[in-house]
Every structure is written in C-alpha cells, then in structure tokens.
Amino acid sequence: MLAAARLDATKNGAFLLLLFHFHRRHHDARRLFSTAVCLRPPPFESIKDQALLLVQLQGHIARGHLSRARHLFDQIPTPDVRAYNDLIRAYSSPVAAADALHLYRRMLLQRVAPNNYTFPFALKVCSALADLHCGRAIHCHAIHAGLHADLFVSTALLDMYVKCDFLHDAAHIFATMPARDLVAWNAMLAGYAHHAMYHHALAHLLRMQAQARLRPNASTLVSLLPLLAQQGALDQGTCVHAYCIRVCLDHKVTDGVLVGTALLDMYAKCGSLVYARRVFDDMPARNEVTWSALISGFVLCGRMTQAFILFKDMLAKGLRFHSPASVACALRACANLDDVRMGEQLHALLAKSGVHADLTAGNSLLSMYAKAGLIDQAIAFFHEMADKNNVSYSALVSGYVQNGRAEEAFLVFKKMQACNVDPDAATMVSLIPACSHLAALQHGRCSHGSVIVRGLASETSICNALIDMYAKCGRIDLSRQVFDMMPSWDIVSWNTMIAGYGIHGLGKEATTLFLDMNNRGFAPDGVTFISIISSCSHSGLVTEGKHWFHEMASRYGITPRMEHYNCMVDLLARGGFLDEAYQFIQSMPLTADVRVWGALLAACRVHKNIDLGKRVSRMIQELGPEGTGNFVLLSNIYSAAGRFDEAAEVRIIQKVKGFKKSPGCSWIEINGSLHAFVGGDQRHLQSSEIYRELDNILLGIKKLGYQPDTTFVLQDLEEEEKEKALIYHSEKIAIAFGILSLSEDKTIFVTKNLRVCGDCHTVIKYISLVKRRAIIVRDANRFHHFKNGQCSCRDFW
C-alpha cells in the first residue's frame, strides 16, 4: 500500500497523508511528507498545506538560499507568525537588515501579532543598524503585547539601547528586568566599556559575580579587555589573563581566538609588546584580526622593523587583509613604514574586493598617500571618494600642510565648511600648523578663536599646536601663556615649548623649562633632547649642549640616534669648533649620514674653512648628496672659493639627478593677508614703489659704511651684477614692503623659507638702525630679532 501510495503521491498524496494519520502510522506519514517536499510543484493543493511550505521555507533558509526562500514566502497566501519569524530571522544579518524591518512592518499591516520570538530578531536588526527610532517603536509593540519583561525580549531591548548609545535607557531596562542571565550582564558591560565608563564597568563586573553568582565568559572578557587597554590598566589586564588560563577559556577555538586577540591587543596598547608577542605565539589559532592587532601594536610603539617583518610573515603564510578594519590597519602600517608600493597593492585590493567604498579604509589610503609625499595622488583619490566625512577633509588638510602647501590647506578648510562638514579637534590640529608654516599670526589667531568657540581650547593636542604656532609666529610670550593655562601636559607639550624657546635663541629659558619638567616628574624622551641640544646650539651654549648630550645616555638611559649626532655636530660647528665637530663625527658609533656631514659643511661655508669644506664635500659626494640642500652648499663653497667651474659642475649634477632647488621666498602678513616675494620679483602691484624704497635705503646705508658681501652670490657674475643679485634677495623686498605698509611703531615680521644670507643679515641690521624699526626675520632655522642696528644672534646664521 505504501509503495502504491508513493507511486501515486502526486495525485492522492493529501488523501494518503490523512489516511496514515488516522491509522496512527506516523512513520509512514512522515516519510511520505518528506518525499513530497522534493516534489514540484507543491502537490498538496487540496489542503494548501502551509506546514509543507514552511518546511520548504526552512530548507531554503538553512541552505542559505534567501531569494528562493523569499520567493516561496510570497506564495504563501496567509503567512502565519512562524513564517514571518523564520524569514525575519534569516534576514537579521546586517546586509539584509532593511528587508527584515520591511517584513516586520508588513507583518503588522497583515495583522499578524508578533510573538516572543519575533521581537528579539527584529530588535537585533535595529541594533545592527543603530536605528533608535525603529527600536523604540518595537519596544512599544512589545509592551503592548505584554512581552517586554520576557528574558529574551528584554535582553534584546537592552542590547538595542546599548548599540544605539542610549545607555541611560539600557541601564533602566537592566534595572527593571525580573531576571537576568549572563547575556544581559554582558550586554550592559559592553555598553559601559564602549563608552569608556571604567568605574561603572568594574562595579558592574563585581556585582555580576557577587550578586548574580555568574562567572565571566569569553564575551565578558572581550568587552572588558579593550576598556582596560584604553585605560592602560596593565595590572588588571594581566589578572584577566591569569583568569583566562585558570578557567581554560581558550578550550573552544573560537573563544580562544577572540580572547587571545583581545589579550594581545591589551598588552600591545599598554606598551608590553613582549607579552603581546607571547600571547600571539601561544594561540592555537589566529586569524586576520589577530595579525592586524599585533601589527598595529608594533606600529603604535614605533617598532617599525618588527612590524614590517610581521607584515611579510603574514603575507607569506597566505593570509590577506579583507575586512575594512584590517585593511585600514595595514594601510596605517604602510604609511608609517613609508612602503608606498605595498600601500598601492592594498589600494588595488580594495578596488577589486569592493571594500573600495568603505570610508574608514579610504581615509587611511588618503592619508597614506599624503604621508608618502604623493599629495597629487591623495588629492585625486579624495575627489574619487564617493562619500567624504570630516576625517577625509582633515586628512587632506594635513596632507597639504605636510607637503609644504599650507595655503591650499586653508582652501580645503574653507571648502569643508562650505559643504557643511563640521571641523573637530583633529581638523584644527591639522590646520593650525599651516599658520605655523606661514608664520601667519592673524590666521593663527583666527584659528585660536575658532577653537575657543568650538569648545576645544583646553584639549592638550590643540594647545600643543597653538604653542608651536605662536612660537613660529614670533610670539613666544603667547606660547607660554597657552602652555601655562593648559589643564594638563603631555610629552609633546613640553617638547614643543622647549623647542619654541630654542628657535628664539632663548637657551636659558629652554634649560629652565627642562628642569621644571624633571621636577614635575615628566620623563624626557629622545625628542626632548633634540629640542634642548638644538636650543643650546641656537643660543651658542656649546658647553651646556655637550652636558645634556652626555646626561641623555648616562642619566636618562636614552641611546642617541642619528638625529642627536646631527644636533651635536651642528652645535659644535655653529660654535666654530669645526675640527672638534669633525673628530666627533669620526668617533660616532654610527656611520654618519649625509645630513650629519651636511651640518658640518654648512659651518665650513660660514666660517670660510675651505680646506675642511673640501674634505667634507668629498665625503658627501661619496655618500651621494641626497636632497637639494647639500648640492647647494657644495656649490656655494666652490663659488665662495672662486672655483666657479666646479660649482657649476655640482649644479649640473644636481639638475641631472632631478633635484630642483626650491627658490628663496619671503613673505609678510599685512592685515591678515599674505604677500609673498621671490628674488627680483616684480609682480607685486606696488612693485615700483617697493624698489624705489629699497634703492633709497641701500643708498643711505652705503653712506654709513655698508659694503655688499658678494661672496654670497652663487653665480659667476661681474661684481656689479653680483651686487644686483644680492640687492633683490626676497627678504629685502619683503622688508621694504613692510616699511611701506606698516606704521612706524609696528614690528616688521618677515618669514623666509631658506636661511637668511650673510649680506641680508648685515643690511637688515642697518635698516633697523636707519629706519628705527624692530624687524624680525624667521628663516628655515630660527628667529633673528633686529633692533637699533643689533641682532639677537651672535652671528648671522
């Protein structure tokens, strides 16, 4: 009979099913039922059996065929609550979240009442979308249905409020829940942890164990550890690690990877890379996230070489970056490693895998190009980006500044505001250095005002940028004011303030501040010593500089890097101790690089020590005079010695190798607008007036005994021609313009991108005397204050 039934299943299946049912032959009924599932079209038309459709629906969902499931669902004439629940549940992944909510709405329209299974799934969707509006509506429905106190429903509500950042409501639900399981406790903890509410989180954790007698599981710790990492709570983190080992939390592989990754991230963020590495090595399994976390840790601690090795190891193991977050990690590593080629490969990967549109990864990419000096590529990418946010704009602003195009940074900032994108602290921290570069005090003051209005004026990083800005705009007094008013300092604050004194030639003040720093228990770092030694160097405090160099290693345990040797050579050479500087270089434990030799070469040029200059230039030629500066110096030395053929030769090599000399340029800010000049510039609207003024001045000071020092002219010209080339150096033009534009009591403040030459230095001294004006010139190196024919510097450089 069964065989006959099976043969005939398509026609009389419904009849037979009922027959089996009445004869209590459940087994046969079920077998027939399952055969029927495979048949198409659905044979039980006479019954219109929804149960059968439901089974098919579940089959499609289980196999992940969502579109087939949807198709089937739409054929059900009156889907019941179970059908809705099944499909909503299937849709509850973030990708299909919108469909799920749509279905939930349709369910209500069809007057199908949601039940205790519906609400948690629908709420999960709201959590994923952080859709508070929908979440609240569903909360009302749950209350209406009398289900809001159900354990699963209320836990889902709690989670929804947490994910929507409505912690207050979440806490209220938690407090009024009739019963709470570990999931609920964990959800609440995640909320506290996510909002960096350290004390709340810890109290909650203790209550969970004491009152509810619940023991932390993997997801408890996965919430807790990032909080400890952020707080730098290494000791508590270590306790958590011990707990993990005690309760064998790594037994389940998935838990092991999650907890292990969180642990190693905690160690790395607390600066304990050895332990981070040990956790990593002991993990039974690792994934993309684990590797990203470790690489980020090394990058964070500035251990670039090891970060690079890890990066290569990961790729060699066949692992690749896929998720936007880990691509962002990898790109950040590339930016810090200066590995543009790897960055470009990741760019290609992004474009191929469709992660391209991800804002986070896109912003990292933008910043990577900017940091690598490929500003044009950064700009191009910025324009390609489908959506941009304030991070994208900030990255571009800082990209322009880092690549010496500060004026354009202001344009981007303007455009950003025109597009109604709100600048935040990081944007302002990117923008303020643009004012520092340009020495544009008015712009800087505006930015300061803007920062105050935005309520950001007491943020440490903002204040640091302001200190630097005022120092570089010639107002070291305002720098100190900002410094004194800060609520708290970090190492950058101290370093910036010390360096500020340095460029103003205030070595004594720099030293005093350094001692203050020590007294207040701030440990100096490598940068502090670069600042302090170079401030000694600018103030001619050779003995003090040497003293701090020795203290650095012996007392503070900081191993000198190439930068420190560079500073020392500069200190000695500037002070005129050329031979000592030469010996110092030869006694260095590191092989001196081009920059170190360059510092000595610059001193040879100024002190006109041609013999040593020749020896040093030979060294530089062997090393390859990287960058433009040393080519210029080298050729200047030859020029000064009257060996113009060799000077020209150096220039030719420079040109062939593609190093362009950046033209000397000076600028001055008058009433908030910048006026820039290059040597011999006649493009300014008031050009003829400016040159008339300048010629008058020069005529006057020649009567007082000024003689042009033509050794500062680089080309092989006749004396008269040389004089002309000198006369029209850009700083002289800018000063003449300043005299014309500013009333007599105002200080003239000119900024130059290169160093001021010796001849200009002399001329400016005379001008300050004849015109009775205070003149400040900021060049590539430091400040020169001119008054009554004197300069604050001992010598011109």
Next chain:
DNA sequence: ATAGGGTTAG
C-alpha cells in the same frame, strides 16, 4: 577581538 584624520625635534 583589529578600526580612519591630528600636535613636537632635524
């Protein structure tokens, strides 16, 4: 669990 932009020195 990893997660985007920013401040200092040369």
